[in-house]
Every structure is written in structure tokens, then in C-alpha cells.
Amino acid sequence: MTASSDMRDDALVPGSPAWWAARPGAHGTPRRGRPSLDPGHIVKTALRLIDERGVQDFSLRTLADELGSGTATLYRHFANKDEILAHVVDRVLGEPDLGDLDTLGTWQETLTTMGHRLYEVLRRHPAVIPSLMAQIPVGPNGLAQREHVLRALLGHGLPAGLAARAFTAVGHYAIGFTLQQHGPAAADPAAAPQLATFYRNLNPGSFPAITHTADVLTSVPLDEEFHFGLDCLISGIERHAPHD
Amino acid sequence: MTASSDMRDDALVPGSPAWWAARPGAHGTPRRGRPSLDPGHIVKTALRLIDERGVQDFSLRTLADELGSGTATLYRHFANKDEILAHVVDRVLGEPDLGDLDTLGTWQETLTTMGHRLYEVLRRHPAVIPSLMAQIPVGPNGLAQREHVLRALLGHGLPAGLAARAFTAVGHYAIGFTLQQHGPAAADPAAAPQLATFYRNLNPGSFPAITHTADVLTSVPLDEEFHFGLDCLISGIERHAPHD
């Protein structure tokens, strides 16, 4: 069965319409000899280049060069650059295995685990985050992730509306946190920890509150900071859940 | 006094180093006759073009055309395109007046009001959100906003660490929410409300949890949805605050 049978006929997919067509391994016999140009290999190479040089410096020209082909060849596998980026995003989202989420004891643990795994993956691929935010991830792995988490939450008795909102909230939190801490300012890789320093170096007369809070902030390790905020968020959801 | 006196001498500003130099109105006598090219006018026009046509279609060429000049002229006022975008972001952040935040009764109200005003502003300028996320907003208005909110929170006795994290969390939430609901998929302006429809049209056999929760989601108005999530978040912060 093809993956497209998972959707009702002509449903318009936000983002690219032919999401599933160019999925890795969908092509026929790979050419023998030099590394073949199946979509999976293209996407894998694209991710590596983005990780190494950043999205800003990622062009179809450099991708084609790395693959030993011309740019026109890429268009035989993907509709355009955005579609390639969308597949890169989906490949990243597929890295953590979320199939074990429903073995956890509580929906709180489910959300905590989802948050941590998402955080780990985004830390590994910070340069991909802007593409992640350019559209809602509706590729196969993005959908599978959403399905696994929602299924676990519903299984623990969380109301459907709350489950959906909790998933979104945790996702936003992890993305927003990672973006500001390891985000595309990572073009200058030393810039990330300097933000607190920048705040602390402002004029205390003009910005007393900013400078004061900056002093406290720098002493907390990033992982702990992420942990704390996630706990906060889940506590808040808990207060809106039934029988508490 | 110039705005730059608010910072200690050579502090490296994340993003562009000469943030304050090109602030609106800083230039001398505007040329008489046709609309002058002071930085404020350039930024205002850039924001209008981005609002009208989206960031994707915003180029220095179109901006220069709209201003009746050449692209090279823009480089006499700003270092590069990113600096122009950073100023556009700061202009947007300056739209809500946050000076009255310390008149509110509780820190919870402070955060709620901040969230709502940020949400309103982002809804008015959804095309600017990607630029907002490209770097931490450290322009004059971004700093003033942070200072006002933190001052109000500290004034209500919130610990400094919690205040800083709460500010960040609410900011992330508003940005993340607005992005997904009114974000750059707004290239297709009908796409935003279709996300829930997309989820609902998936195969219920393959995605039972997604389709089930999608049914619930569509009935809730967006403003209410935003409200609920914000309440959730603030409740969570409340549980980590002292004497509760």
C-alpha cells in the first residue's frame, strides 16, 4: 500500500500538495555506479549541508554540486526548493522514536517526554528550525508524531480539546525555546550565550529590570531552564484537566 | 542625549551592531520637495510593503522603487537588508503602548495584558513574524517592552528568575500561536482555517487520534483558543511562584 492511501483522495495538503509522492525509497531501480539520486539521498544530503553551513548558505546549486549533478535534476524529484526543505524538516521530525509514548504512566509524563525528545532533536539541528516554522509539519513523520502523542494523551483520559492544545503548546514551547537559545543567530556560534551578557551590559539606570533579571538568568544551565519552563506549562495544563 | 548612551560603550549587540544609529528621525534636514528618504520613512514603507505583499516578495528593489530611488541609496541609511528587517520588527513591537502595565493589580494581569497586546499586534502584521524570529528583538522598542513588563512583574514581588522566564514564555507562546494560525502560509490566505479541515480529512483508520481531536478543535474561535492557552501558561507559572 502506498502512503497516499492514508489520505482521502483530493484533500489539499497545506504546504506542498504531492507530499507523499517523493518520499524516500519511492523510486524504482537506483542507477548502479555512482551514488544514485533517489529522493532519500537528496534529502539526507540537504540536511547535512544545512547542519554544516546553515540554511542561509544552502542553495540548490550547492546541493546539486554535492550530489555531483545539476540543479535541473533536482526538479525531477521535487517540485521546488520549499518541497525539499519540507522533506528535510520531516526527516528531522522522524529522528526521535515516539512509538513508546503510550507505555508511560501519566499524560504528564507523555508531554514531558515529548518535550524532551523534541528539544534534543532541535538542538541537533538548530539550522532547520526556521524551515520547521515556515509551515505546519504535515509530512509522514510529523503526522505520526502528532498521532502517537495524541493517542497517548487520549488514552490517559485527557479530553480531546485539551489534548490537542497541550500538544501544540508543548511543541511551540520547545521550538520557541530552542530558536532563541540555539537559533539562526548561530551564524555567529559564540552569540548564543552572549544574550544574557548583552542584557547585563545595558545601562542599569535606563533598564533596571532587564539588568537585574539578567544577573539571575546567566547562572542557570540551559537544560535546566528548558526543564523548568516545561514543568510550568504542564502544571498549567494540569489545572485545566478533569478530577484534580 | 542620544539613545546610544543607554548602552555601555562597545557592547556587541546581537544582530546589527549599529542598531541605534539609523533610528527614525535621526537624520538632519529632510530634503524638501518629494518625500524624503529618512530612515523612518524607509522602515514605514518597508513595513507597508511586507504587510501588503508578504516577506517572500519583499526585495530591496521593490522597496527602492516604491521610494522612488535606487537600491544603492538604501545602503546609505542601513548596513544591509537584515538591518532594515530588524528595524521593521522594532517598529511593529513599538505599536502597543506598554507603559501602563505597572498600573495593573497583579502580575498575572500584567502577563495576560502583555500576551493580548502582543497577540493583537502580531495579528495585524503576520508577515513580519518570520523576521521577528530570525533574531531576538533588541531594538529600542523591543528593549522598552521587555523593561516595562519585567519592571511590573518585579513590582508585584515576582522573583527575578521567574519574571524573566515568564516574559520569555508568554512571548514564545504568542509568537508560536500567531505563526501557526496566521503565519506565512498566509501566502495562500485561505489556508489558515483549513488546517483543522486537513486533519479532519485524514483517514480515521490510520490517524484515529488526530481526526478525533480535529473535530473538537474547529468549533473553538481562535481568540478563545489563544485566551485558554495563555491562562494555562500563567496558571503554571503561578504554581511556581512564592506564597501560593
Add this chain to the structure above:
DNA sequence: ACCTGAACACCGTTCAAGT
């Protein structure tokens, strides 16, 4: 001294010409 037309080195995308 100040401004900017015209060029430079790219970019995503297309298609006619090759095999």
C-alpha cells in the same frame, strides 16, 4: 561631498537541446 546607475556574483526555476 554626496549620490546612484550599472555592474557583480549569486539565486530559484525553466526548457530547448542533447543523448
Add this chain to the structure above:
DNA sequence: ACCTGAACACCGTTCAAGT
């Protein structure tokens, strides 16, 4: 039939030449 070199219409940025 399949592939792709070379072109097209852009882009951000620079600078020599104008005033």
C-alpha cells in the same frame, strides 16, 4: 524517453563614475 547545460529573470550588494 530521459536528462541536463545553459539561459532567464531575478536577488543582495558594491563601486566607479557622475553631479
